Amino acid sequence: xxxxxxxxxxxxxxxASALGSARVxxxxxxxxxxxxxxxxxxxxxxxxxVGAPPKFPTVADFDGSWxxxxxxxxxxxxxxxxxxxxxxxxxxxxxFSIRFSELTKTQVGLSKxxxxxxxxxxxxxxxxxxxxxxxxxxxxxxxxxxxxxxLRAYLLKGGFLWVDDFWGPWAWDAFISEISKALPPGEFPVxxxxxxxxxxxMLFPITKIPQVPSMQYWRGSGGDxxxxxxxxxxxxxxxxxxxxxRIMVLMTHNTDIADSWxxxxxxxxxxxxxxxxxxxxxxxxxxxxxxx
Numbered sequence: 001x002x003x004x005x006x007x008x009x010x011x012x013x014x015x016a017s018a019l020g021s022a023r024v025x026x027x028x029x030x031x032x033x034x035x036x037x038x039x040x041x042x043x044x045x046x047x048x049x050v051g052a053p054p055k056f057p058t059v060a061d062f063d064g065s066w067x068x069x070x071x072x073x074x075x076x077x078x079x080x081x082x083x084x085x086x087x088x089x090x091x092x093x094x095x096f097s098i099r100f101s102e103l104t105k106t107q108v109g110l111s112k113x114x115x116x117x118x119x120x121x122x123x124x125x126x127x128x129x130x131x132x133x134x135x136x137x138x139x140x141x142x143x144x145x146x147x148x149x150x151l152r153a154y155l156l157k158g159g160f161l162w163v164d165d166f167w168g169p170w171a172w173d174a175f176i177s178e179i180s181k182a183l184p185p186g187e188f189p190v191x192x193x194x195x196x197x198x199x200x201x202m203l204f205p206i207t208k209i210p211q212v213p214s215m216q217y218w219r220g221s222g223g224d225x226x227x228x229x230x231x232x233x234x235x236x237x238x239x240x241x242x243x244x245x246r247i248m249v250l251m252t253h254n255t256d257i258a259d260s261w262x263x264x265x266x267x268x269x270x271x272x273x274x275x276x277x278x279x280x281x282x283x284x285x286x287x288x289x290x291x292x
Contacts, residue, residue: 052090054119057126061116065109066100066290068093068117069130071161076142079171081217081227087136087165092262093117099261099279100286104203122147127154132289136258138163139171141178148181155183155248160289163249165256168231172253179249183240188248193237199247202287204280211235211255212274215263219270226254246292250285257281 054072061067070093075084097115101108109116120127123146127133135141143151155161166175176190193199200206211225211234218225226232235255239247260278264271 052086054086055090055117056124057118057120057129061109061111061118062126062129063109065107065116066097067109067130068097068115069127069133070117070119071133071135072119072121073135073138073141073143073147075140077140077174079137079139079166079174081167081214082137082140082171084137084140085135088256088258088262089119089136090117092136092258093134095261095264096258096279096282100283103279103283104287106290122150122154128157128159131158132160132162132286134258135161135163136165136256137171138178139166139174141175143178143181145181151179152182156242160247160292161249162252162285162289164252164258167254168228175251179240183249188240188242190238190240190251193239193247193250199237199250199284199288202284202291204284206277206280206284209235209237209252209255209281210257210260210274210277212257212260212278214256214259215267215270219267227256228254247288250289252281 057067070085070089072085094115094117097108097117100106101115118126118130120130120133122143127150151161163175166172176185195207211232213221213225213227217227232254236253238251238253240249240251241247257278260274261282264275
């Protein structure tokens with residue numbers, strides 16, 4: 001029943017946003033010294049955040065319908081409070097797919113009655129069947145020369161990588177170092193994506209990127225949103241584009257947008273504070289990826 005109620009509320013709140021009603025923005029709060037309850041890294045393990053095994057694709061999965069694709073990468077370092085590639089997997093993938101089918105006319109693929117979410121590695125040929133792929137905790141990632149070559153080919157051929165849930169300057173620097181192996185900054189510099197960009201208004205009007213903490217941190221800190229205190233004061237959106245300006249790599253830094261999907265039915269207060277805005281960002285990003 002909680003999932004049904006959350007689904008109805010997401011639809012109502014997002015529909016209101018589309019009609020110009022007031023948005024539910026999280027209130028800024030002072031940084032807290034409390035530490036979150038997230039633990040350790042996966043150390044190369046293959047389980048998701050709830051221990052779910054990765055669902056690798058088969059030929060039959062690519063039937064012309066849309067699938068949420070998640071990037072499984074090799075974890076080479078542990079970021080503070082990071083959980084590796086399986087962060088937010090699989091519930092964020094499933095919940096977002098459900099809302100994407102409800103709020104757009106997209107035909108979402110199904111498997112055994114639930115959205116057919118898939119996991120791909122950089123060198124998997126199936127990556128090229130995914131017009132969109134998401135990676136969480138990307139500051140933990142390490143790309144081999146083969147990984148970098150495959151990602152470069154995928155992105156330059158029209159692919160779209162969204163990285164989310166990495167906090168502070170160290171995780172940022174680590175990811176930029178890795179993605180530069182595929183897209184050197186001299187050729188493909190990182191750009192700030194401001195509110196004038198079309199991605200802010202693909203379906204829902206967005207005025208800023210919300211700072212979404214993990215639910216555990218938010219609860220344990222008494223409502224703080226900056227997981228790294230003074231080192232992650234605000235969320236921002238950046239990107240790497242091709243020569244025509246199409247976003248190839250979207251980066252939502254100092255925020256965990258996917259946790260607003262994963263945790264939508266876990267805590268009503270967390271839901272009302274973060275899920276509507278998190279879904280608005282996600283739906284806009286997805287529609288941009290599918291139309292550019």
